[in-house]
Amino acid sequence: MKASNHIRLTFPSRSANEGFARIAVAAFASQADPTVEEISEIKTAVSEAVTNSIVHGYKESFGPITITARLYEGGRLTITIKDKGEGIDDIKQAMEPLFTTGNEEERSGMGFTIMETFMDKVKVHSRRGSGTTVALTKYIKARP
Amino acid sequence: MNLKFIQNYNELEVHLQGEIDHHCAAAVAKTIDFKIRRHRPILLIMDFGGVSFMDSSGLAIVMGRRKLMDSIDGSVEVRHLCNPAKKIFEMAQLDRYVTVRKEV
Numbered sequence: 001m002k003a004s005n006h007i008r009l010t011f012p013s014r015s016a017n018e019g020f021a022r023i024a025v026a027a028f029a030s031q032a033d034p035t036v037e038e039i040s041e042i043k044t045a046v047s048e049a050v051t052n053s054i055v056h057g058y059k060e061s062f063g064p065i066t067i068t069a070r071l072y073e074g075g076r077l078t079i080t081i082k083d084k085g086e087g088i089d090d091i092k093q094a095m096e097p098l099f100t101t102g103n104e105e106e107r108s109g110m111g112f113t114i115m116e117t118f119m120d121k122v123k124v125h126s127r128r129g130s131g132t133t134v135a136l137t138k139y140i141k142a143r144p
Numbered sequence: 145m146n147l148k149f150i151q152n153y154n155e156l157e158v159h160l161q162g163e164i165d166h167h168c169a170a171a172v173a174k175t176i177d178f179k180i181r182r183h184r185p186i187l188l189i190m191d192f193g194g195v196s197f198m199d200s201s202g203l204a205i206v207m208g209r210r211k212l213m214d215s216i217d218g219s220v221e222v223r224h225l226c227n228p229a230k231k232i233f234e235m236a237q238l239d240r241y242v243t244v245r246k247e248v
Contacts, residue, residue: 015167022197040197040228047199051166098236108203110236117235118228 003070003078005031010066013058013083015051017065022046025069025079032075032140041118042077042138048111049081049134055102057085057132075140084131091124145172146194149179156185161194164229169201173208180209186218193224202229203236210242221245 011017022043053065069079088094100109115122121137145168146161210220220242
């Protein structure tokens with residue numbers, strides 16, 4: 001099905017852009033008339049994925065993060081967050097609750113669990129050395 | 145993110161205001177730790193009433209402070225959690241590690 005609208009954003013992996021990224025996607029998603037709760041779930045999931053790219057994908061270096069969001073008829077929203085960072089060796093392990101390779105003082109290991117709880121579908125593609133793409137889907141229910 | 149501290153005897157209260165994400169997490173942790181080390185409270189109260197957005201960075205902030213409070217034989221209480229922060233704390237079963245005050 002062809003998307004009825006879409007946006008694409010590319011920005012450097014600086015943590016100052018985390019707020020911009022989640023607010024931009026939330027503003028786009030608001031076209032589908034989501035509830036306040038749905039908007040806050042979308043913002044949180046995007047924030048987790050972008051933070052993963054910054055902290056784990058690029059670690060000490062910087063690189064581009066590209067977000068593509070598409071809205072389809074019926075309220076289906078897809079969001080992909082793509083980096084060209086170092087990639088994930090074991091995706092299954094990375095998605096386990098409380099697993100983190102990050103600094104425990106700063107990271108909780110709950111990023112993927114939060115994405116899975118707040119979104120309807122989460123898919124991760126990654127290859128060592130060439131980057132990671134996280135694809136999120138949420139169905140925004142029509143309200144009477 | 146804005147922090148407001150109130151000290152009463154052995155308690156240190158911190159009111160978090162604004163958005164909590166990875167961008168501000170390190171600075172927030174550092175500021176709270178500085179106050180803990182200076183006042184050495186028995187109880188650290190973290191009030192989330194003014195938080196408009198929180199991702200998993202908020203969990204790491206609470207867990208890290210709990211670790212520091214543990215090291216000085218103190219404890220942590222969190223207050224005024226509302227969604228989505230509340231949902232995130234429930235997911236991580238935070239109430240196993242800190243006191244979550246029930247709101248009436």
